[in-house]
Amino acid sequence: MPHIKQYPTAPPAGYPVDLEEEIRLASGETLWVRPVVPADAAILAAEFAAADEDTLHARFFSRSFDLTEDRLRYLTELDYTTHLALAVMTVGGDESEGVAIGRYAARNSTDVEAAIVVKPEYRRLGIAAILVERLAAAASAAGRSTMSASYLRDNAAAARLLHQTGFSGGTLDGGAVIDVLRRLSGDPATIASA
Numbered sequence: 001m002p003h004i005k006q007y008p009t010a011p012p013a014g015y016p017v018d019l020e021e022e023i024r025l026a027s028g029e030t031l032w033v034r035p036v037v038p039a040d041a042a043i044l045a046a047e048f049a050a051a052d053e054d055t056l057h058a059r060f061f062s063r064s065f066d067l068t069e070d071r072l073r074y075l076t077e078l079d080y081t082t083h084l085a086l087a088v089m090t091v092g093g094d095e096s097e098g099v100a101i102g103r104y105a106a107r108n109s110t111d112v113e114a115a116i117v118v119k120p121e122y123r124r125l126g127i128a129a130i131l132v133e134r135l136a137a138a139a140s141a142a143g144r145s146t147m148s149a150s151y152l153r154d155n156a157a158a159a160r161l162l163h164q165t166g167f168s169g170g171t172l173d174g175g176a177v178i179d180v181l182r183r184l185s186g187d188p189a190t191i192a193s194a
Ligand SMILES: CC(C)(COP(=O)(O)OP(=O)(O)OC[C@H]1O[C@@H](n2cnc3c(N)ncnc32)[C@H](O)[C@@H]1OP(=O)(O)O)[C@@H](O)C(=O)NCCC(=O)NCCS
Pocket: 055, 058, 059, 114, 115, 116, 117, 118, 119, 122, 123, 124, 125, 126, 127, 128, 129, 130, 149, 150, 151, 155, 156, 157, 158, 160, 161, 162, 164
């Protein structure tokens, strides 16, 4: 598996350096978070190729995900406002290991849709919960008022994560995909009951 660079060389215009951050997990381990850049395309493709089928199914709702060049460009060439992705990696300079990725993409002028994937060996350490908060803060700062997310009905981890981080709603009509929403602005009481 190729390495991901902790610090991107020649980041693109608009790269939000203020979203770079060292995070400390409850386990004591320190990880690095930074916005995704186009130069991450190769490592992202390698991570996709190495990912297990269940993880890809949980993230993309399909067992036959085809990562085309166009799709790879879409996932890595971001404007950081309507489309933002944050990569989590080990602290290792040019030899960091990718650990997780979280992104949001605007669905309309008020809502962004978020999705997160964490490598199996790094789960249950609080990484996804941190990513949700960072994505929500960035979307709110970008003027969005809601964040939506979807997960497969049998994905208990995503259900717990999203409900614990303030998402609510969800169709209970027997459909395979559950859609939930989190308000990003307004009175906390409204957020809690949304
Ligand atoms: C869902 C996923 C992103 C969670 O990532 P994670 O980093 O393990 O989540 P966190 O450690 O931040 O967990 C936050 C909370 O979510 C819940 N949770 C996470 N994984 C869980 C699991 N396997 N079973 C039950 N609850 C779980 C827990 O309440 C947890 O808090 P706790 O550990 O204090 O009890 C991860 O399992 C994953 O990548 N799955 C495949 C892709 C996917 O399903 N994406 C969701 C679509 S948005």
